[in-house]
Amino acid sequence: MLVAAAAYYDSKVSSQEAAFAKAEGASFEVRKIFSEAISKVGDAKSRWEHSRPSRDSVEKDLLNLFQNDKRFLGAGAVFETNLFDGKDSSFIGRKGSNSKGRFVPYFHRSIKNPDEISLEESVYYDNTDESGNYYQIPKATLRDYVGEPYFYPLEGVNVFMISLIRPIIRQGRFIGIVGLDLKLSDLEEELFSKRPFGGGHLALISPGGKYAVHGADTLRQGKDAGTPELKDSIQRSLSSGQPFAYLVEGGNSYIFPFGMGTYGKNWAIEVYVPDSYLWNDLGPIILRCLFITFALLPICLYFLDRFFCKYVVDGLSAATTFADSLGAGNYSAQIPIRNFQDEIHHLFVTLENMKEKLLAAIDQQIRSEKILRESAEIYSRNEIIRLQKEELEVALGELKTAQETLLRNERLTAIGRISGAVSHQINNPLGAIGASRENISFYVKRITVLLPFLFEYLSRASDPEREFFNIALKKTLENHKEQIGKKFRETRHSIEAFLKQEDIDNAGDKAAVVAELGFVDCPEFILQLCRCSEWDRISEFLMAVRGLEISEEVIHRSTDRMYKIVSALETYSGIAKEDKERWVKVSDTMEVVLGVYEGAGGNRVTVERNYVSEATLRCVPEDLVRLWTQVVDNAYQAMSGEGKLKVSIYDAESKVICEVEDSGSGIPKNIREKVGEVLSSGKSEGEGAGIGLAVAASISKKYGGSWDWESKPGCTIFRFSFPKSE
Structure with missing residues (x-):
């Protein structure tokens, strides 16, 4: 059974290696064709990106791409609207351009006579489904594209083919694509028509898990490569690049992924190996293994017997002698020398370890007796050390307590100084707030007394006078600046001089009031109010309003000062905890x-x-x-x-x-x-x-x-x- 299993395994490996060799050969030819196509297309792409050829020149380049190489079905280009030469409107109706003059030429061999070449307008390029992928994907990614196999209409026939596309980018801008088409029936006839391993076959699988070429069944081209579960397994193999094998009726199929140039997705070669190929090799392998086994068996038995007698029996005898010496108390006996690191050698090592442990136990017993004699002295010394340790701990505790007391007293002293100063600083704004409260009470009473006069005055005043009063009141409320000292005196003298120039009575008193209201000069509305016969009571009302504003500002500054002090103390207290x-x-x-x-x-x-x-x-x-x-x-x-x-x-x-x-x-x-x-x-x-x-x-x-x-x-x-x- 072992011989048969080994023979079957060898035959299986042999068939896998043969399948791999076939896949390598087929993938090499496919890569070769695709690489040549990409190289040819790359030459045209480079010329068109670095120059501005005419449409006739581009059509000539497309013919040169495939005219002399019958492996390729056709060549085409699709350019964005007005991005080829900016003259699309001049070529409406020209062959190779669409109805709006867009340059979309496609040259292909005649289906009936491959020697004849026709020029048509490219189609499907604006489609958003799979039929337009050959144009839309390179446009979106700006990368080379080897598309999924698809059907393209030529001369009334849907031709199954692959397009190899490269984007054309001029000065960083996408302007179109150029590509070569490969007719898959021609590829099948050239590379996949032969049946390997007797009844086996080769097939080309696209990145989408579909048959591009099937050497045994042409009708399976364009169909999924198996059931949905099998297709998922094949696509995982394509993504990872690892070979994959599965059983099919009558044999085994092997999937070998391979890459093509800079295109990021893998294709695969499927190799089907029938079971008949495996069984044809299995019989001779089994006979050869049986012959070798029966020829070598007597020789192996003879050498095994000699080895057992020489090394095993002699080793066990030496181990018994060594153990007897240890049992008799002969601890100077040495481990026998053995040249092999086998189980008997490990037995010798174990016996030697046992001898070392016995010697260590005897030595430990002697040491224990000595330690017992010294234990009484050690105990008394430990007791002395314990008492000294307790005394040191008490002293250390007292020292820590004293240190903590000093730290607390130092901190309380600092807090006491802070508290006294804070109390003084809070009293200042509290005093200012009290004084401002009394001022507000006084000004409110004055405003209350003056309001009846103000209503009467405004009711009989002319429109300009009311406007001057309103402006003066508004400016007084808006002016929060106080002028004091030298600046106030300079302002008052300046206003007094102006009022005298305007022939205003009591110019000095009125100038002082205007400066007190916060004005740095005498605007027109104030000048007109100074001329008014009711100036005394109007100015008294305005002074009362300004006094309210100033008192409110003092209260605001004082409360803000106290808030900052209290806030700082709260922050200090919070962090200290x-x-x-x-x-x-x-x-x-x-x-x-x-x-x-x-x-x-x-x-x-x-x-x-x-x-x-x-x-x-x-x-x-x-x-x-x-x-x-x-x-x-x-x-x-x-x-x-x-x-x-x-x-x-x-x-x-x-x-x-x-x-x-x-x-x-x-x-x-x-x-x-x-x-x-x-x-x-x-x-x-x-x-x-x-x-x-x-x-x-x-x-x-x-x-x-x-x-x-x-x-x-x-x-x-x-x-x-x-x-x-x-």
């Missing part, structure tokens, strides 16, 4: 601290920001807020709450640098060597615990950073650097 690491922008944490101190410090400390870096750091946000709080608080105290604070954040190679510079008196020389040490403070006794900069330094070190400083009277800089985060 975070205890988990996250990505934060370094400048954002600095801004939180500056916002609180700016709100608390009022306008006496000028803060200059220079944020160049957008760097982020993965950290606990509270840590950076604590760091900046210590540094900024020290700076404010050094400046006694008045001066200039400059904060810079910038990148330097692989690091982000944060600098805090103040205009204080500088660090005293007698403590400069101890800056950053715990319990070292440059403040007056009772004002600092001496741990602020030590805390800042430890936070910087926690995130892989470093710090330094420089100081002189009027300029102290603390500089912190952190590695950039990726």
Whole structure:
């Protein structure tokens, strides 16, 4: 059975190799024909793209493509409307052009007499179904196209053929196509008419899974290559480029995909091998295998017997002797030498490993006895170490508690200073709001008193007077600027001079009112109101309206100031409660601290920001807020709450640098060597615990950073650097 199976397998492989050879030969010839066609078409394409030939010249080129090569049925070209020579209207009715003069020539051999060549108009090129693919696909993709086999009408007969098309692109623009047609019945007669393997056949399958040529059954041309399931398997083989085989009635069919030039889709050669070819070779192969088997069997048995006696029996005897030596306590016995890495050699190795384990167990027993003798001494030493460890843990706990107390006191001191300053800064806008409220009450009462007069005045005033009043009221409401000091006096004198020039009574008083209303000059509508006999009460009403506007603006600025202070405190408080690491922008944490101190410090400390870096750091946000709080608080105290604070954040190679510079008196020389040490403070006794900069330094070190400083009277800089985060 094994011999028969081996013989069948050999015969099967032989038939597959023969089928592959046939497929290789057929695919080579097909590729050769297609390559020649693409090359010829390429020559014409190149000439037409780089020159502007006449229609007669193009027709001559088309004839030359196939006239002397009877393997090709015809050649044609289709050009876009008015893109060949721009003269389509001049060629209406000319042979080879359509009814509008579009140049679409097609030369082909006569179906009845191949030696005769006819010129016709190309058809189907504007169709959007499969019949128009030979033109529409190259136009859309601008790539070579080897189309699916299709029927094309010639001389009243539907001819089954393949078109090999190349697009014509002139100056980056598609203008048409040129192609050669191959009549598939001629291809069948030339390459596929012979029947290989006795009753076998060859067939050409298109990328769409249809028979282009079938050597055994012409009626199957253009039909699907099998059932829908088989067609799907064939198309998967075409897509992957891997051969595919399947059983058919009376034999086996083999599908061998192959590619053609730059065209992206595979075609395939189908080779059908009948079972009769397989069985014709099977009998001689079986007889040959039986003869070889019975001739070699006695020789194999003889050598097997000699090998077993020499290597197996002798090896087992040596292994038994080695095991007996180990059993007798002879641990110096050596493993026998064996030249083969076989099972007996592995047995020797196992016995040797067993010997090593026995020696190790004996040695371990000796060591255990020694360890037991020393265990009492080790126990007493461990007890001493345990007691010392407990004492150290208690001391460490007390030290941590003291450190936390100092940190809390330092922070509470800073918060106390901030709270007092914030309280003062909030009282200022509250006072302004109270004063503005009283002003609003006064102005509302005055407006209420003046309204009856105003209604009466407007009802009897002329239209120009009412218009002047409305404009004055509108401009007064729109003008939010206040003029004070020297600017106000200059404006008043300028308006007074103008009013005197216009012969206005009480020019000085009226000029003062106009300037108070926010006008920088005296426009026409104000001038006319100054001439009015009711100027005093009109100006009083306008002044009351402007007073309301100014009071509202004061209240707005004051509430905005308080909002910023409270918002900064809320942000500071929110970040200070975070205890988990996250990505934060370094400048954002600095801004939180500056916002609180700016709100608390009022306008006496000028803060200059220079944020160049957008760097982020993965950290606990509270840590950076604590760091900046210590540094900024020290700076404010050094400046006694008045001066200039400059904060810079910038990148330097692989690091982000944060600098805090103040205009204080500088660090005293007698403590400069101890800056950053715990319990070292440059403040007056009772004002600092001496741990602020030590805390800042430890936070910087926690995130892989470093710090330094420089100081002189009027300029102290603390500089912190952190590695950039990726």
